[in-house]
Amino acid sequence: MSYSLTDIFGVLPELILVVTAITAILVDVASKGKDSSATMLVTAVGFIVSGIAAISGVGTIGVLMNGAVFQDGFTTAFRAIFCLIGFLTAIFSPAYLHFRNIRLGEYYPLLTMSVLGMMVMVGAANLLLFFIGLETMSISLYILVSLNRTNSKSIEAGMKYLVMGAFSSAFMLYGIALMFAVVGSINYNDITNYFLADPTLGPLTIAAVALLLTGFSFKIAVVPFQFWSVDVYEGAPATVTAFMSTGPKAAAFVVFIRVFGIALHPVASHWTLLLSWIAILTMVFGNVAALRQTNIKRMLAYSSIAHAGYLLVGIVAGNHAAFAATGYYLAAYALMNLGAFAAVIIVNQRHGTDGSYRFDALKGLGFAHPLLGISLTIFMLSLIGLPPTAGFLGKLYVFSAAIETGHIVLAVAGLLNSIIATYYYLRVIVLMYMAKPEGDTTIPRPLPYAITLIVLSVLILLIGVFPEPVISLMIAVAP
Amino acid sequence: MQIELAHYLLLSAVLFGIGVMGVLTRKNLIVIMMSIELMLNAVNLTFIALARYSANIEGQVIVFFVLCIAAAEIAVGLAILIAIWRHRGMMSIDSLKQLKW
Amino acid sequence: MIESILDNNLITFLILLVSVGALVGLFIGLSVFLGPKRTSKVKDSPFECGWIVTTDAWRPFPIKYYLVAILFIIFDVEVAFLYPWAVSFGNLGMAGFISMMVFLAILFVGLYYAIKKRVLDWR
Numbered sequence: 001m002s003y004s005l006t007d008i009f010g011v012l013p014e015l016i017l018v019v020t021a022i023t024a025i026l027v028d029v030a031s032k033g034k035d036s037s038a039t040m041l042v043t044a045v046g047f048i049v050s051g052i053a054a055i056s057g058v059g060t061i062g063v064l065m066n067g068a069v070f071q072d073g074f075t076t077a078f079r080a081i082f083c084l085i086g087f088l089t090a091i092f093s094p095a096y097l098h099f100r101n102i103r104l105g106e107y108y109p110l111l112t113m114s115v116l117g118m119m120v121m122v123g124a125a126n127l128l129l130f131f132i133g134l135e136t137m138s139i140s141l142y143i144l145v146s147l148n149r150t151n152s153k154s155i156e157a158g159m160k161y162l163v164m165g166a167f168s169s170a171f172m173l174y175g176i177a178l179m180f181a182v183v184g185s186i187n188y189n190d191i192t193n194y195f196l197a198d199p200t201l202g203p204l205t206i207a208a209v210a211l212l213l214t215g216f217s218f219k220i221a222v223v224p225f226q227f228w229s230v231d232v233y234e235g236a237p238a239t240v241t242a243f244m245s246t247g248p249k250a251a252a253f254v255v256f257i258r259v260f261g262i263a264l265h266p267v268a269s270h271w272t273l274l275l276s277w278i279a280i281l282t283m284v285f286g287n288v289a290a291l292r293q294t295n296i297k298r299m300l301a302y303s304s305i306a307h308a309g310y311l312l313v314g315i316v317a318g319n320h321a322a323f324a325a326t327g328y329y330l331a332a333y334a335l336m337n338l339g340a341f342a343a344v345i346i347v348n349q350r351h352g353t354d355g356s357y358r359f360d361a362l363k364g365l366g367f368a369h370p371l372l373g374i375s376l377t378i379f380m381l382s383l384i385g386l387p388p389t390a391g392f393l394g395k396l397y398v399f400s401a402a403i404e405t406g407h408i409v410l411a412v413a414g415l416l417n418s419i420i421a422t423y424y425y426l427r428v429i430v431l432m433y434m435a436k437p438e439g440d441t442t443i444p445r446p447l448p449y450a451i452t453l454i455v456l457s458v459l460i461l462l463i464g465v466f467p468e469p470v471i472s473l474m475i476a477v478a479p
Numbered sequence: 480m481q482i483e484l485a486h487y488l489l490l491s492a493v494l495f496g497i498g499v500m501g502v503l504t505r506k507n508l509i510v511i512m513m514s515i516e517l518m519l520n521a522v523n524l525t526f527i528a529l530a531r532y533s534a535n536i537e538g539q540v541i542v543f544f545v546l547c548i549a550a551a552e553i554a555v556g557l558a559i560l561i562a563i564w565r566h567r568g569m570m571s572i573d574s575l576k577q578l579k580w
Numbered sequence: 581m582i583e584s585i586l587d588n589n590l591i592t593f594l595i596l597l598v599s600v601g602a603l604v605g606l607f608i609g610l611s612v613f614l615g616p617k618r619t620s621k622v623k624d625s626p627f628e629c630g631w632i633v634t635t636d637a638w639r640p641f642p643i644k645y646y647l648v649a650i651l652f653i654i655f656d657v658e659v660a661f662l663y664p665w666a667v668s669f670g671n672l673g674m675a676g677f678i679s680m681m682v683f684l685a686i687l688f689v690g691l692y693y694a695i696k697k698r699v700l701d702w703r
Contacts, residue, residue, distance in 0.1 A: 003675070022689050029696045128541050135548045139555055146559050152566045158559050163511060166552050167502055170518035173545065174495055177525040181488070184533060186541070486593055493597075543660060550657035554650045561646055 003065065010064040010071050013054040013079050014119050020046025021112040028105035036094070036105035043090045043108040047115070051083030061476055063125060067187060070125045070258075073476030074327060078122040078254055081331055085247045085338055086115040088455065091448040092342055093239045099349050100237060102148050110147075111243070114140035118251035127176045127186040130255050134172075134219070137251065138165045141244055145236040157235025164218065164228040172215025178208035188263040195266035209271060212259065219252040222308050223281040230289075233301035238348070238357075241297065242341030245304045246334040253311055253330055257323050261315050262477065268318055275316050276410055283309030283417040290424050296344050297357040299424060300337070303383065306421060307333050313410050314398040320477060322401035327474035328467065329394030332460065336382040336391055339456035342449060343376040350443040362428060364437025369445075373432055375453040380425045382460050385418050390464040397471075487528035494521035506571050508563070512556050519549045647699050658687055 008015070020043060028039045057076045064071055090111060097107065117137030124130035142165065146158020180186050182205050183194045201209075214225070221229035233241045260271070286306025293299040311333070314326030347361050366373030382391030395418060399411040463470050494517060501514025523542045530538025626633055665672070665680050694700060 018686075022686065025689060025693055029693055128544060132544055132548065135552070139548075139551050142552075142555050142559070146562065149562055155559060155562045155566060159508070159556075159563060162552070162556050162559060163502070163508075163515070166512075166515045166556070167518075169548075169552075170495075170498070170515060170522065173519065173522045174525070176541075177522050177529070180526065180538065180541075181529050184535065186537065489593060489597075543664070546660060547657050550653045554653050557646060557650050557653075561643060 007064045010057070010060075010062075011069060011123070013050045013057075013083070014116060014123075016046060016050040016053055017112055017116040017119065020050070021109045021116065024109040024112060025106075028109065031105060033103065033105060036097075036103070036108065039105040039108045040090055040094055043112055044087055046112060047083045047087035047090060051080055051087065054079035054083055058473065067189075068125055068129050069123045071123070073473040074254060074257075075123045077327065077331065077470065077473045078250065079119050081250065081334055082115050082118045082122075082247055084455075085243065085334060086111060088338060088342070088452045089239060089243045092345070092446075092452045095349070095444065095446045095448065096237070096239045096345055100148060101150075102237065104147055107144065107147060110140045110144050113137075114144065114243075115247065118247050121251045122254045124255070124258075125188055127179065127188075127259075130259075131169075131173060131176060134252075134255075135169065137248055138169070141165075141240070141248065144240045145232060145244070147240070148237050153235040154237060157232045160228055160235075161232045164232075168215050168218030168225070171211050171218070175208050175211030175213075175215055178204055178211065182208060188258060191263040192266065195264065199266045201267060201270055205267075206270075209264065209267070213271065213274075216252065216256050216260070217278065220249060220256065220308050220311075221305055222278050222312065223285050223305075226282065226285065226305050226308075229305065230298055230301040233304075234295070234298055238297065238341065238345045241301075242338055242345065245301065245341065246338045249304065249308065250330045250334045253308075253315075253326070257315060257326060261318060261323055265318065272316050272318065275312060276407065279309050279312035279316060279410060280413045281309075282306070282312065283413060285309075287417050287420045291420070293424070294359060295357050296359055296362070296428070299359075300340060300344065303421065303424070304337060306417065307337075307383075309417070310395065310398060310414055313402050313407070313414055316407055316410060317398070317401040317405045319401070319405060320475060322398070322405065323477060324471055324474040325394070325397030325401045328390075328463075328470055329398050331470060331474075332382065332390035332394040332463065335456050335460050336379045336389075339375060339453060339460070340379040340383065342452045342456070343372055343379065346372065346443060346445075346449045350441070359427065359431060360438065362431045363435040364432070365441060365443075366429075366432035368437065368441045369443065371450060371453060372443075375457040376432065377429050378457040378460060380428050382464070384422050384425045388461060388464050390460045390467070393464055393467050484528055484532045488525060491521040491524040491528070494518075494524065506573065508560055508572060511572065512553060512560075516549060516553060519545060644702060651694055651699060655687070655691070 024039050024042045024046070027042050028036060031038055054076060057071060057079075058073075060076075061072045063069065069075075090108060093107065093111075097103070114137050117133045117135070117140065120133030120136065121130055124133055142158055142162045145161050146155045148154035176186065179191065182202070183191050185191070185194075217225040218228075233245060236244065260268075260275075264271075283306050286302050286304075286309060290299050290302035290306065293302060311326055311329060314322050314329065317325075344357065347365060348357055350361055366377075378389060382389035385391045385395040387393075395414070399414050402408070402411040402414070498514045498516075498518030498521060501517065502511050505511055505514065523545055526538040526542050526545070530536060530542075661683065662680075665676065669676065
């Protein structure tokens, strides 16, 4: 058993991130905890280099590392997206961390490790590697969530996240064990071949699928396992919330597609009905709960639950076009949610708002701060799903895939929910442009936020108008 | 009566169930973490039994990684627990009620 | 394949399990319902070899113990990877050697970090 150079180059983005994380730790130790800007710089450069390495893999399809890693369009696209998310989070964090008085350089190596875990997850071709990636991501996130040690909410959120995360990981692992018992292997391809040959379900297989489904439902926070996510999103430092509502969710969804959409596709008829109900309940719950929020952080948390419901529609639809549509929607979702959080974070550093994330803080900011106003409007329009944004095309693709495969009820439910959701997203825009400003409207304007807002809104419009490259990348799923 | 694969699988299922009940019913956070460890180790027992039964070394390899992951998880858990102790002076799950929906 | 194996010996084992559970439940239930319950202050106090109890058993330890314990858990388990590596060292060749050295180097970065953060200072 040995590795060739092709193998090494195939996982170059991951290797770069490993080196980045280690370097960042050493740099942080050398700075003696006084100033973490050098650590931030190392991390940002690492994300850029890793992202370039990821993009250079466009067009290669294959299986690397003795069948452990898929290299296909999905892997490439999501590696690049995760690097972008990591990079933007790294550059817009310092201002927030300074505002919150969190002086821990460990933030950046942990961010890197979390992104590394996400990359391993999306590339994994067997259940063990996926599990290791998942835990690398989650354990880093547990620490990131509770990083604000002086704030009891942050620690409480960290503890809740850890207990819930470890609990669901145990379910997932038991599912993997039973799958190993039935199939005799943990490779996705072996699982597919086994069920292609024999699509009957014994009790052990049913238990395995049920346990895996439970584990995934926890990780992507869908009904009935969504209760932890809003508390954690609220308690965590806002930059961490922005990060974890986008990247980890996207990573978990990609693996969900790989395991349930592709590996278990031969037995799909047994769980599609269950998954459709979960999708509908998730959308309704997320939207109805988001309607009555006064805290914008919680509103975005519930809206991300609702989006998990829309994304499940694509998985239920269950053909390759539907998976590509889901992948596209995931990418769009990650960009617009990160952007919305970044804008909200900067608004809440306004004088007198005390970081309480109330909707009122947005009043009248649209004209005082054109960049903020325009970009937040774009993010909200994209979250609603209006053209010409990426959010519109994502919903269009996913719902039309559902209609083509005969899941018309799901598509209708999705559309109705999108209409409900319009209310609370539009409220943000209305408050920004039509309400009278209260008090002092000056907010700090650090350069990294401007970069983040511009990059994300341009990308959303760009892939909203020219979706072809992204879709053609996503359609290339490894066999 | 001969001890066979089925018995190992049943034992680990029972252990896993005890772990789940522990997480759901106990109040002390340390006991909850111990229950999670019990769940993970129950799964390890399944893997070992399967690896031994089917002469497939893969199962044992998985156990190594799971052990390692469990240790990392519990180390982070203890660290957060210390932080909670410093804030609230207790380790009960009741102390986690500041955030609710 | 595996499903059929499960059926064979399972029934006897399940009978054993249920009967053991029933027996234990019966005894506990009997003692709860039939046994007398008398409590007093002396009876409820913890037994400390005849000494009078001085403090609560749940008093806080110095935090240093926890830190060392946490570090111990991690490094202890990581070392477990060395055993299978050592056993099959001959078969793995140079690639195996290099991989393990990389692994150990990463572990040492962790140790270095812990030392520099003065986790191991026992003051």
